[in-house]
Amino acid sequence: MSRDVTLAGVRHAFVEAGTGRRVDALAGIDLTIAAGELVAVVGPSGCGKTTILHLVAGMLTADAGEVRCGGTPVTGIGTDRVLVFQDGALFPWLTVLENITFGPRAQGRPLDPALLDALGLTGAEARYPKELSGGMRQRVALARALAVDPDVLLLDEPFGALDALSREQLQGVLEDAWLREGSGRARKTMILVTHSVEEAVRLADRVVVVSPRPAVVREVFVIDAPRPRDVTALGEVRRAIGRAVREG
Amino acid sequence: MSATERLAGAALGGRRLPGALGIAALLAAWALAAARWPPHVLPGPDVVLRTVLDERALLLHNAARTLWRVALGYGAAVGIGLPLAGLLAGSPLADRQVGSLLTLLRAIPPFAWTPILLLWLGIGDGSAAIIVFLGALFPIVRQARAGFAAVPPALLLAARNLGASPRIYWIDVVLPGAAPMVFSGLRLGWALAWMSVVAAELVGADGGLGQMILDARNLARPDLAIAGMVAIGALAAASEGLLTAAERHTLRWRP
């Protein structure tokens, strides 16, 4: 059973490396993500989307406001809210299998044997990250995160560095892995940060548009189309979201 | 490449041949020089070779003693240095305080401690091992500390996110992440360890290759001295080769 995520009045500033100035990243974020929902967060670069993810993951503590998961306040890092980093953050000295089993090993649990196959990684178990393509690396990163069965999956532009073909493939892989778990609350809660409106529209139940720094939630779009989606048929909402992003 | 270069290249071919020629030239120069001086001043390569074979028992015995001291001192440097580096990397306060202390101590050439150590501990394995320890410690600590600090933060966060216990965190994530720089420190420390042990043995140790070389000079047996130096060189080179091989294997994941 997954859990919901709420951010209420969240403000956060950080000190800019180099200049030492205090920069307001988030100026009051109010956001509720229901359990089992897939929400995409879009907005111009550097507007604090990553900060939101890090706050939910407990890697940062908000200066003000509340971040809750399943009703309880987020107080730190935990295996129930796993973040998939932009470049995968795979451990280069571990093989594919060792990377994926890192979490289960730490918890003394066995690995779900179907996971490797579900992500198309059968046969690559003994390879090192340096031998993998970008697309394969992100599959491993996804598998590693899913292996600990978190309630909330946080994805920070996971496919941003890939070529168009790999990106499309991996979007499908992510969606399949998510849908496979069942329906409603049986699925993981997912927060996907992306700069691709197309990706957001293809995958998300709702698309949240965040303004540039100091960031607030600008607009929320509901995508009510059945899956798997044909993004070409959703041109109107895509354009609307694009406009909202551009207008900041 | 100039025309001369190209011609020479065609004549000599590759780098192995010139290298071998260079060494041959060195040996020839040595033999020539040795012919002009009496054997108790400058023995030729043939004399040295004979000595190496004749005295191999002595050489092996002393080599073992020297190796023992190096191993002792180096082992201590690694055993103390790596955790110390971890401490310095993890605690800014410790880093500043202990770091300053280390900077001061590092400036003293290890060998300068010899008289004090001889005074406190007398001649023997202990003093030599401590000199080795002092020689190897600082590069090991410095490189390891830099290595620990250079592990990408995303990897550290990911490890904690996936539920790594402190043990797994340090042994399976931080240490491998720091391994490349740690190894460079280990290699540097090993080279300095050898320098230190020879220096220490020259002054105050019983037995060992360094002392043997000194004795050889006193006995006007430069052939033995050179034999000893060859032994040291061979040991140092072989052990460094082993270290490099271990490094290459451990770091086989590096892109």
Add this chain to the structure above:
Amino acid sequence: MAPLSPAVTRWGLVAALLGLWELGGRTLVTDPRTALFLPLPSTIALAAAALARDGTLLAAIVRSAGRVAAGAGAAVLVGVPVGAVIATWPRLGAALDAPLRLVRPVPPVAWVPLTLLWFGVGERQQLAILAFAALLVVVAGTTDAVAGVPPALLSAARNLGERRLLLRVAVPAALPGVAAAVREGVGTAWFVLVAAEFVSASEGLGVLILEGRDLLEPARTFVGMGALAACGAVTDLALAALQRRWTRWT
């Protein structure tokens, strides 16, 4: 808690240790013979002042530093060109490099007895061993530095019609690496200096250190060690500053 001044945070531990040493020596230790093994910081400081006043310290520093300068200087004069040659002309370089590589594993200190035999006790022997030790390091570092100049840089220069390639392009590009190699060479010279001075017991900081043992004035040994450390550190800092100035563009 109010933030501590940076000086305290950096040197607090060192100061505390010195204080403990002093206090411990005065209060806990009753056997006067321990002063022979481990003199108090105050004793060492007094000895340092005395040696400075009568000029012994300065003379020793000048002697030792002079040797390092001469040895390192010779090593740089010979080593930099040799290293550059090795990196620039592959086949000639291999011929020069191979014998050096063969000799390099032998710690320079091991040559001391032989040099004593050949040169006898004296300045020439000291110079020989220091220069040799520094030479190996300088050659290795210079070779790496020159070889590390991106070939693209040289091609580009050639393209633009730069004939005197070596001088105008390779030298500035290799300068940072060469400067680092020189620093290492000087550091190695200091490292080896002590061993050299101990074994042949000529004047200098090494002798000062030994005198402490012979004259049963251990404070003198510590003064020598401290001066040695200070000299090595000062020369390294000076070279580092010089290195930074010359390579301001990196």
